[in-house]
Structure formats: C-alpha cells, structure tokens
Amino acid sequence: MTRAHHTTTATRTYIERLRQKGHRITPQREMILEALLASSAHITAEEILAAVQTHTQAINIATVYRTIDLLFKEGIITRVDLGGERIAYTTVRHGTHVHLVCRRCGRVIEADHAVLGMLGVQVRQRYGFAVDLEHIALFGLCRDCQQTGEQLAD
Numbered sequence: 001m002t003r004a005h006h007t008t009t010a011t012r013t014y015i016e017r018l019r020q021k022g023h024r025i026t027p028q029r030e031m032i033l034e035a036l037l038a039s040s041a042h043i044t045a046e047e048i049l050a051a052v053q054t055h056t057q058a059i060n061i062a063t064v065y066r067t068i069d070l071l072f073k074e075g076i077i078t079r080v081d082l083g084g085e086r087i088a089y090t091t092v093r094h095g096t097h098v099h100l101v102c103r104r105c106g107r108v109i110e111a112d113h114a115v116l117g118m119l120g121v122q123v124r125q126r127y128g129f130a131v132d133l134e135h136i137a138l139f140g141l142c143r144d145c146q147q148t149g150e151q152l153a154d
C-alpha cells in the first residue's frame with residue numbers, strides 16, 4: 001500500500017523548531033520525521049528508510065542516520081538499544097517508559113517509568129548531571145530464564 005505524501009501538523013511543528021535553530025530542511029528530513037511520527041511506537045533506521053522509499057528513491061541509509069542524529073541532539077526523538085543490534089527510535093510524544101530486556105531470550109517487557117524511582121534526582125544531586133531517563137533499556141534475565149538458568153548445560 002502506498003500512502004500519499006502528506007505533512008501532518010506534528011511534523012510541521014518539529015520542522016519549525018528545527019528551522020528556528022538554523023537547520024536546513026530537506027524533503028527527505030521531513031519524510032524521515034513523518035515516518036517516525038507515523039509509527040505507533042518504535043521504529044528502526046531500516047524501517048524509516050523503507051517508509052521514505054515509498055515516496056522517493058532519493059534517500060539512503062546514511063541520510064537516515066544523519067537525520068536521526070540531528071533529531072536526537074535536538075531532543076525530538078529518543079533512542080533505545082534493545083541489544084542484538086536492535087536500536088529503536090521513537091518521538092518524545094510517545095512518552096516515558098523503560099524496556100526490560102532479557103539478555104538470554106531477548107524478550108522485551110515495557111515497564112512503567114515509576115520503577116526508576118529517585119534515580120534521576122539522586123544522579124543530579126550527587127553528580128550535578130541531568131540524566132535522560134525518558135526512554136531507557138535495562139538488561140537482565142526474565143523470570144523464565146532465571147528459573148531455567150541453573151539447569152542449562154552451557
């Protein structure tokens with residue numbers, strides 16, 4: 001299914017913010033932003049590329065990565081490393097949450113941000129550092145893998 005190229009209000013808001021900061025806005029950058037906003041939650045660089053390619057072939061993965069980098073630095077998107085080369089991006093509109101990633105089976109549990117408790121406050125108090133906790137991944141072992149862990153031969 002091919003979707004007609006259409007600029008949404010949210011995209012225009014972010015484009016305007018980028019413009020005000022003096023960034024050059026290309027149609028490709030706009031389409032990358034739209035792909036990010038259109039995804040229900042997380043999207044990978046390859047998925048962004050595929051989405052933009054439904055509109056134009058004048059795009060490559062390097063352009064996607066450069067734009068992602070810009071959007072990340074400008075605080076428009078967040079990224080999370082889910083292990084196994086799975087890097088997922090989402091716009092800040094998606095809201096705060098934590099991913100619990102099982103390092104053995106790869107299962108990902110989306111957890112409430114409240115589990116982080118006072119972490120942000122304590123890091124700021126002790127180190128004067130404002131840590132980005134809106135979107136993070138914590139690695140460990142899921143309940144199933146903890147139970148089977150001791151019986152594994154390898």
Ligand SMILES: [Zn+2]
Pocket residue numbers: 102103104105106107141142143144145
């Ligand atoms: Zn597991």
Ligand SMILES: [Zn+2]
Pocket residue numbers: 042080090097099135
């Ligand atoms: Zn996430």
